[in-house]
Amino acid sequence: MTQAKSFQGIIFDMDNTLLKSNIDFHEMKQVVYDFLLANEIIEVNPNWESQTASQIIESGRAHPRFAQFEQKVWRLVGEVEAKGMRDAALEPHAREILQALKEANKIVTIATNNAYSAAREALEQLSIFHMFDCVIGREQMEALKPSPSCLFIMMRKWGQLPKDQWVFIGDSWIDGMAAQEAGIPFISYQANQDELLEQGVATFEHTTALKELERLLL
Secondary structure (H helix, E strand, O other): OOOHHHOOEEEEOOEOOOEEOOOOHHHHHHHHHHHHHHOOOOOOOOOHHHOOHHHHHHHHHOOOOHHHHHHHHHHHHHHHHHHHHOOOEEOOOHHHHHHHHHHOOOEEEEEOOOOHHHHHHHHHHOOOHHHOOEEEOHHHOOOOOOOOHHHHHHHHHOOOOOHHHEEEEEOOHHHHHHHHHHOOOEEEEOOOHHHHHHOOOOOOEEEOOOOHHHHHHO
16 A cells, blocks of 8 residues: 655645635536526536536536537636635645645645636735646646546656655545546545545545644655
8 A cells, every 4th residue: 555655746626625715616506507507508407416516517518509608607617716715815734734745845736626827816825826836727627626637637747756656635525536536545634524435435544634744745
């Protein structure tokens, strides 16, 4: 089994992992679902609330007219993101663990479903953007998490680093599913353990405090 301290490539989710944001993800999927339904891109789905906004968007992508509405969909998503990112703050001990990882010469990156511009702006406002070797937003992904495409991009960028030296840290089942599909370990941070179990996501480790990453990774 891979030892945690051997990880050299550290990939973080952003919202509610490193940053404490107020993005209303229920509102996000509500506006996406309502918009696509109103324009007859998707059909009525009684279980839409169990899906993420990205899953609803991907279901709409199968419709031949989706391209006509895609720009508007992302504008709606961006409006919810922008509202929720106002006054975003760092999670406790985020700055300290990032600094410690950099001092240990780890590769430190972010993979977020947010727009790159919004992610960069938030990270710069909190004076931590310079701590990352790479930040991937949704524009760089082939598909949003839970797709593993963002993780494959990271691993290709540092192709010399074996897969078993990468780890993904996030707060949601979609992060865990992305890691699982990419074949790399997942450390859950303040994640809903029942939801992880329900989605069939296995964790390498679970932590409720970023400070614990010092013990796990350093």
